[in-house]
Amino acid sequence: MMSDLITPSLGIMNLQQVPRKFQLSRVTPSEDLAFFIRHFWIVRWDLRGQEPYEQHVIPNPCVNLIVEPGRTAIYGPGKEKYGHYLEGQGCVFGVKFKPGGFYPFVGRAVSDMQLSPLSVRSVFDVDPLALETAMFAAEDEQGMVALMEQMIRLKLPGRDAQVTFINEIIDFINEQPDVTKVDALCDRFGVNKRTLQRLFDHYVGVSPKWVIKLARIQNAAEATDVSVKPNWSKLSMDLGYHDQSHFIKDFKSITGQTPDEYARQAQ
The missing domain is CATH 1.10.10.60 (Homeodomain-like)
Known part of the structure; x- marks a missing residue:
């Protein structure tokens, strides 16, 4: 697995602001998962003593599984830019599936996810709060990725x-x-x-x-x-x-x- 800064922007608006506000990295999935997953991404920020910041992202044709305190879920592709409000100190972990790569896990139209995100419990039989606790207790990014890969492998479908x-x-x-x-x-x-x-x-x-x-x-x-x-x-x-x-x-x-x-x- 390899970790690096995301280049080019991959939809991050006003990319030159990123180093000043937060750190964004990605990790390549293991070979057995790469058919379905484009990369794992991790956002970390420390704005203590600074003004809150809202980062805008251009939508993309990918499903994202996002682990964030109180908001963990699986989100379908959006059609408009969206913003993430950053304040204090925090971290968000995400799984960006390849276009079409999430469909084999559920076998239902991904367009239905436009209306509402899916629970990680409904797809991976995992309690979201337990996942958040384990994920953010990991020692480093590689540990976070290993935990997520283990969860996904338990429900890994056949290649389509x-x-x-x-x-x-x-x-x-x-x-x-x-x-x-x-x-x-x-x-x-x-x-x-x-x-x-x-x-x-x-x-x-x-x-x-x-x-x-x-x-x-x-x-x-x-x-x-x-x-x-x-x-x-x-x-x-x-x-x-x-x-x-x-x-x-x-x-x-x-x-x-x-x-x-x-x-x-x-x-």
Whole structure:
């Protein structure tokens, strides 16, 4: 297993603020779990004597199991940015499943999780309070990961070929910024449009159209984080937008801000 700082941002808005406010690291899962899990992530902060801080995150097409005092649960993909309020001193541990990687554990549409998160008890037969106590009593991050891996292995399902197929599609979307329509995915992977939409609804929890939009906006946000003065016209064209107003509308629908507002906050 390997621990490192997350780079690129992986959806963390205004990434340059992170070292000043909290530490974010990830740990690669063991080989037998890597089919289902992208990585484990740990957030630690110590803001004692400082103002509270709210960190915003752009949504992603992944299910997350989050261990946090009083809020431990399994959360489906969101469609809008969300914030986490940090104050005092604390730690949160998370499991980021690969897109589609959580479906084999439950065998039900992940889109249903849009309405409410799942209890770890209902999926892994573990009391959330007992899990929190054990997790935050661990000596280090490796101990936390070992505890979580042990819990997951007890309910590990068989490998599902559809998970591999879905990740091939999403990797293609992320690697090809000129892909702007679901029809292009259907042609590339030889699948019916309705079948693809149903597959994403069940396994991923969001539509392939939304994943395409998200990939482009996240690329734009990350480019903004490292640019002093972004060229919005060029950036929108590079991301496949033929109309800058459409780009601005999509950007705000995901981040809650216009590109200019986001850039000013980043500076």
